Amino acid sequence: MSNYQLKTDKKDYLDKIIHGDCEKVLLDIPENSIDLIFTSPPYADQRVKTYGGISPDHYVEWFLPKAAQFKRVLKPSGTFILNIKERVVNGERHTYVIDLILKMREQGWLWTEEFIWHKKNSYPGKWPNRFRDNWERLIQFNKEKNFSMYQESVMVPVGDWAKDRLAKLSETDKIRDESRAGSGFGKNVSNWIGRDMVYPTNVLHLATETGNKRHSAAFPSYLPEWFIKLFTKSGDLVLDPFMGSGTTAFSALQLGRHFIGIEINAEYVQIANQRIYGKQIKLPSLGEKKKKYKVPANKKSERKK
């Protein structure tokens, strides 16, 4: 693995889970030092009983100062993947995710792409005016248009469609068929003859099963795994500023990447360490004790009605 110099005058954060508020902890991390930020922050007002909640109306103002730190520590070639989903408030989808994307663009981020995580095995259910929620967003932000991406690492088997589709090629299939929408993209279907592997789409069909029952919002390890493979190479550094039970760190280590995890809840820090290193260890801590999220007094006046 590469030699990262992340020692600050305070602590060495490499391959550790730091106990504290990510907004404060990140102040100790040098700028332009992280290759991938992969995270699932607390969802607005959900799971209040387990780790507090942020009102949907205050979500953007709560998140933006953290996003500013993410932007500072991310390398220009790096990527930030945000796993989030807007909740229903008073019978309609709240707009905080859309508002957040717009504000992050104002902060200087590029909204490069959006992936959908289709939860293959979610439970059936019945609601009076909508269907079962079966997908979440993974929003990709970058600092620069040219970022590191290793597409070959997530190729998938070509699948059965190829047998029929490639057996009967039309004349258009044999030449580059330019997009009718004028996007500049085109396809030449015949290029895929004889290939076993193809590039995936931006929809990930993954089961929700995590095998990790100690955090109420843990994602399955193959979610971070997929993005770590796509956006980093061996020895790179992955940050999860809302670490929870340590899934991102676990995946990063399995794939030979370094990680930094930050988690505000001491109990989750212990759970994550146990999961990653198999034991409880003494952690660097900024002494963050609060579990409830507070909007600074000067921001309350900016509340949406």
Ligand SMILES: C[S@@+](CC[C@H](N)C(=O)[O-])C[C@H]1O[C@@H](n2cnc3c(N)ncnc32)[C@H](O)[C@@H]1O
């Ligand atoms: C959705 S959970 C992450 C779950 C994680 N992906 C996993 O697989 O276990 C969000 C986590 O962020 C933590 N958190 C909330 N605010 C934080 C903050 N300001 N700094 C660091 N962690 C925070 C919560 O305690 C919670 O564990």
